[in-house]
Amino acid sequence: MITVTDLRKVYQQGDRTVVALDGVSLHVEAGQIHGIIGHSGAGKSTLVRCLTLLDRPTSGSVAVNNKELANVSDTDLRTARRRIGMVFQHANLMDSRTTAQNVAFPLELIGTPKSTINEKVSALLELVGLTNFADAYPSQLSGGQRQRVGIARALSSDPDVLLCDEPTSALDPKTTDEILALIKSVRDRLNLTVLIITHEMNVVKQACDSVSLLEAGRIVEHGDIEKVVANPAGRLSQALLPMPGDLPAQLPAGTVLDLLYSGASAAEPIISSISRTFNLDVNVLAGSVENLGEHQFAHLRIQLPEGSDINAITAHLIANGVAVTLKEAK
Numbered sequence: 441m442i443t444v445t446d447l448r449k450v451y452q453q454g455d456r457t458v459v460a461l462d463g464v465s466l467h468v469e470a471g472q473i474h475g476i477i478g479h480s481g482a483g484k485s486t487l488v489r490c491l492t493l494l495d496r497p498t499s500g501s502v503a504v505n506n507k508e509l510a511n512v513s514d515t516d517l518r519t520a521r522r523r524i525g526m527v528f529q530h531a532n533l534m535d536s537r538t539t540a541q542n543v544a545f546p547l548e549l550i551g552t553p554k555s556t557i558n559e560k561v562s563a564l565l566e567l568v569g570l571t572n573f574a575d576a577y578p579s580q581l582s583g584g585q586r587q588r589v590g591i592a593r594a595l596s597s598d599p600d601v602l603l604c605d606e607p608t609s610a611l612d613p614k615t616t617d618e619i620l621a622l623i624k625s626v627r628d629r630l631n632l633t634v635l636i637i638t639h640e641m642n643v644v645k646q647a648c649d650s651v652s653l654l655e656a657g658r659i660v661e662h663g664d665i666e667k668v669v670a671n672p673a674g675r676l677s678q679a680l681l682p683m684p685g686d687l688p689a690q691l692p693a694g695t696v697l698d699l700l701y702s703g704a705s706a707a708e709p710i711i712s713s714i715s716r717t718f719n720l721d722v723n724v725l726a727g728s729v730e731n732l733g734e735h736q737f738a739h740l741r742i743q744l745p746e747g748s749d750i751n752a753i754t755a756h757l758i759a760n761g762v763a764v765t766l767k768e769a770k
């Protein structure tokens with residue numbers, strides 16, 4: 441479990457004051473994967489540096505399993521850092537060391553006995569599927585395999601939290617899927633708390649239970665995936681379940697509605713229900729259906745013929761758990 445409370449980081453550059461983190465708070469339970477998404481300059485790297493104690497926050501606190509990290513003394517810093525395992529965008533392996541030696545490195549630094557290191561390294565390599573590559577050097581591994589080594593190394597100090605900084609940004613889509621699947625399986629097996637810092641919405645879609653949107657150093661939206669998607673006005677909902685394409689230029693007269701629905705209702709034939717109940721033809725203009733978290737979500741843009749009873753249809757949809765947004769009435 442990780443709890444970040446009112447984290448602020450202010451940089452002073454000559455006369456200029458840069459507020460990189462402006463009161464960031466978040467709470468992630470053990471066993472949850474939380475995505476922090478933001479554009480360039482939002483404060484993601486600063487947040488990573490503050491969480492890993494590479495940089496001291498100006499104020500605020502970071503607690504792992506209720507143990508405060510941000511204010512520990514310099515002497516306790518090294519032990520405190522071990523509670524958060526770090527996975528980088530480019531695995532950051534040592535080229536002169538084999539896979540096994542890279543994973544062993546943090547354990548050597550803290551003076552772990554050799555026999556314990558060997559045992560631990562082979563268990564970790566099995567966990568990440570690299571048993572047969574123990575003696576390979578980074579140059580002999582693919583990008584995905586290098587990232588697996590990075591994950592094994594991050595887990596070597598038995599952290600409570602795995603902090604992944606753009607873990608798939610340098611990988612192709614297939615390898616991205618494999619690495620996200622590995623992060624999920626490691627989470628399941630070790631009941632880890634995972635934070636994934638990313639600029640890729642796809643990563644949030646595939647791997648996260650909950651998400652925060654970081655913008656100019658502040659979290660402007662956050663929540664469980666199901667919750668944020670179900671709010672059609674939200675930026676995260678629009679990014680996670682975008683409506684493909686613009687309205688066709690030559691649209692016959694009628695009213696255009698956007699429908700967003702989830703859970704059991706997503707599988708229900710909502711369109712035929714409107715057609716039957718109101719005895720009219722429904723034109724589907726665009727739509728997407730996605731499995732996000734535990735649920736299926738559908739986002740549809742429909743057109744109703746001129747003269748339809750929009751109020752009654754909207755009430756019918758809302759009663760069936762559908763969020764309705766009026767797009768255009770001709």
Ligand SMILES: Nc1ncnc2c1ncn2[C@@H]1O[C@H](COP(=O)(O)OP(=O)(O)OP(=O)(O)O)[C@@H](O)[C@H]1O
Nearest residue numbers: 451453458460478479480481482483484485486487
């Ligand atoms: N050491 C520093 N000194 C001064 N300003 C800084 C420092 N580090 C970051 N900043 C500023 O803090 C803000 C957030 O930067 P940060 O690098 O954390 O964003 P980011 O979301 O990681 O962006 P990117 O994805 O491009 O790396 C920016 O305005 C940046 O210029």
